Amino acid sequence: TQLLEQSPQFLSIQEGENLTVYCNSSSVFSSLQWYRQEPGEGPVLLVTVVTGGEVKKLKRLTFQFGDARKDSSLHITAAQPGDTGLYLCAGGDRDDKIIFGKGTRLHILP
Amino acid sequence: AAGVIQSPRHLIKEKRETATLKCYPIPRHDTVYWYQQGPGQDPQFLISFYEKMQSDKGIIPDRFSAQQFSDYHSELNMSSLELGDSALYFCASSLGRRGALGGYTFGSGTRLTVV
Numbered sequence A: 001t002q003l004l005e006q007s008p009q010f011l012s013i014q015e016g017e018n019l020t021v022y023c024n025s026s027s028v029f030s031s032l033q034w035y036r037q038e039p040g041e042g043p044v045l046l047v048t049v050v051t052g053g054e055v056k057k058l059k060r061l062t063f064q065f066g067d068a069r070k071d072s073s074l075h076i077t078a079a080q081p082g083d084t085g086l087y088l089c090a091g092g093d094r095d096d097k098i099i100f101g102k103g104t105r106l107h108i109l110p
Numbered sequence B: 001a002a003g004v005i006q007s008p009r010h011l012i013k014e015k016r017e018t019a020t021l022k023c024y025p026i027p028r029h030d031t032v033y034w035y036q037q038g039p040g041q042d043p044q045f046l047i048s049f050y051e052k053m054q055s056d057k058g059i060i061p062d063r064f065s066a067q068q069f070s071d072y073h074s075e076l077n078m079s080s081l082e083l084g085d086s087a088l089y090f091c092a093s094s095l096g097r098r099g100a101l102g103g104y105t106f107g108s109g110t111r112l113t114v115v
Helices: none
Strands: A005-007 A010-014 A019-024 A033-036 A044-049 A054-060 A061-065 A071-076 A085-092 A099-102 A103-110 B005-008 B009-012 B019-024 B031-037 B044-050 B052-055 B064-068 B074-079 B087-094 B109-113
Touching: A010 A099, A019 A103, A033 A071, A044 A054, A044 A061, A044 B005, A071 A085, A099 B044, A099 B087, B005 B087, B009 B019, B019 B087, B019 B109, B031 B074, B044 B064, B044 B074
Parallel strands: A010 A103, B009 B109
Antiparallel strands: A005 A019, A019 A071, A033 A044, A033 A085, A054 A061, A061 A071, A085 A099, A085 A103, B005 B019, B019 B074, B031 B044, B031 B087, B044 B052, B064 B074, B087 B109
């Protein structure tokens, strides 16, 4: 069974600080995706990374896929209250469905 | 742009009742996935359909069934509801079985409360 471990589970920081959240697995994934979810809403896709070592930037968010395609990180620069939410990493498995990690709950204090 | 539409948004049922959740994928998307998300939990895969055929199945109770229709919309039928079935149910769609590469587009979910 392919599992994704996310850390930290909870993170509360001040506005303007930088942060990194991690997504790790012992399995290789064909792709890794990051979603952000607001309470009571569906997850919204932020990025998909496919190639080992790939780095993608989305404004203040930087996503990296590990060289071995087993892990990924999300770095947020100068966090803002609007970044608050549940960040889910998800991996594409051999059967082409997506498996989710348990998420990192991020709270940015104004 | 059109998104994934789920209905109803909220549903309250009593134990042992039946519920039907509907999902309308993005136009031209032929693949639909259903996920269940309990309070404070990550989404758990239930079942998926590609071109109206079941393509994959997760841990889904025998009391649940689903199908995809000719217009590609999908319905999740849940019978003999239990309190533990209370959760957010999300539907996602993709074009072809490429969700793992292209990412899914999720609907806003149906919040089912069993009382």
